[in-house]
Amino acid sequence: AKADIGLTGLAVMGSNLARNMARNGSTVAVHNRTTSKMTDFLDQHGDEGDFVGSESLEDFVASIEKPRAIIVMVKAGAATDAVVDELTPLLDEGDIVVDAGNAHYEDTLRRQQALEEKGLHFVGMGVSGGEVGALEGPSIMVGGSDHAYERLGPIVEKIAAQVDGTPCATHVGPDGAGHFVKMVHNGIEYADMQLIAEAYDLLRSVLGLSPAELAGIFREWNEGELESFLIEMTADVLEHEDAETGKPFVDVVLDQAEQKGTGRWTVQTALELGVPVTGIAEATFARSVSGHAEQRAAAQGKFGAAQTAGVEVDKEQFVSDVRDALYAAKVVAYAQGFDQIVEGSNTHDWDVTPGDMATIWRGGCIIRAKFLDRIREAYEAEPDLTTLMTQDFFADAIEQGEPGWRRVVVAATESGVPVPAFASSLSYFDALRRDRLPAALIQGLRDNFGAHTYQRADKDGTFHTLWAGDKSEVDA
Ligand code: 2AM
DSSP, X not given: OOBSEEEEOOSHHHHHHHHHHHHTTOOEEEEOSSHHHHHHHXXXXXXXXXXXXXXXXXXXXXXXXXXXXXXXXXXXXXXXXXXXXHHGGGOOTTOEXXXXXXXOHHHHHHHHHHHHTTTOEEEEEEEESHHHHHHHOOEEEEESOHHHHHHHHHHHHHHSOEETTEESEEEEESTTHHHHHHHHHHHHHHHHHHHHHHHHHHHHHHHOOOHHHHHHHHHHHTTTTTOBHHHHHHHHHHHOBOTTTOSBHHHHSOSOOOOOSHHHHHHHHHHHHTOOOHHHHHHHHHHHHHHOHHHHHHHHHHHOSOOOOOOOOOHHHHHHHHHHHHHHHHHHHHHHHHHHHHHHHHHHTOOXXXXXXXXXXXXXXXXXXXXXXXXXXXXXXXXXXXXXXXXXXXHHHXXXXXXXXXXXXXXXXXXXXXXXXXXXXXHHHHHHHOSSOTHHHHHHHHHHHHOOOBOOSSSSSOEEEOTTTTOOEEEO
């Protein structure tokens, strides 16, 4: 019998996806450029399910049931293009090539168009959950045609994480939609991690608690509305001691955060779409700041640590305030991320259902959280929601958290603890609710130096003031 699906690229992610599919009943054709990896794979995991191993790409393709579905799990970029180019001459009309890597959605759009011209289907499939998720049940965001999803969906929905009997996998929309949504997912993950890091830094600096004590606080938070994989993991990391020195692990790790690029892509795309994802942007920039060792050393040498009087706080109150700030800022970050999904979908005619994204992010992925069930419910109640922030449940949470959120930003400022994400999300909230914004002054300046014109709040039309002349107003 022929294989139900094929997978080429048997590094860890590819191997784990292949094993997951086989464990869930699919016969999986496997291939790797370096043949020994394929034979090693079969030696180690061949008994976990039905595999068909091939040494050549030709045999691999021939071993798969038509229309063929072939997952490519190689390095993003040139390697993906190389493998797709090698594959396409071997395929028949209606066959489906799936890129399960973290591709930029514009690359996916390009590849989809190229394959469509050949009568083939290209699917950009976002897979979140890391190596463990790939094996045990990831969250899967599938782009591409309906034809492709009909073939792929049943397999993918089986291997995904399941929450309340619902698979964490769905057909997000055509062409680049799956990779776009995966990109924003990662951007939100950046923001969420930055907010957690700011909460940790504040609690530690202001209250002088040890990492182990802080782990206890995060464990407690994980019992409530903040319950999430990232909060749970935060407790684990804070509790961990370095074997070599016996010090808290978090104190021996070099404090420079790295990035692979999906956060940057999210921000770049958001700038182009004109969506203010300030939480994600601050998180991405905060990683850059941490990596600028020379500037940090120069500033430390020149100024030393911030000279502050320190703040007097009630411990219990402060812990509660930081939790409120974290929750409110998290609402802002997710609201902004969902705005970007909606805007991307509108721009590319993808018809993405935002609530479905919250649904498939409830399990398997890195940002899985109780919180996402609330977002799912919010979009269920109101599919065309203008912003998550004003939906009843989240509006209540923000209003309840607001006083603490403000106190935390003040305390951070007074104690010299950087809180770019807490502060910018609060500014975003204040900007949205403000009666008048100083954007009016900016319009005046633009009209003055560049005759860029302006509109008035009190009547229709476009106007220009003769700034260099008698300052009268003319229709523009
Ligand atoms: P390899 O084992 O032959 O190196 C992660 O690097 C995975 O991508 C590996 O399975 C690797 O195959 C594969 N890979 C990377 N570049 C590739 C290319 N240009 N063509 C085919 N496979 C590639």
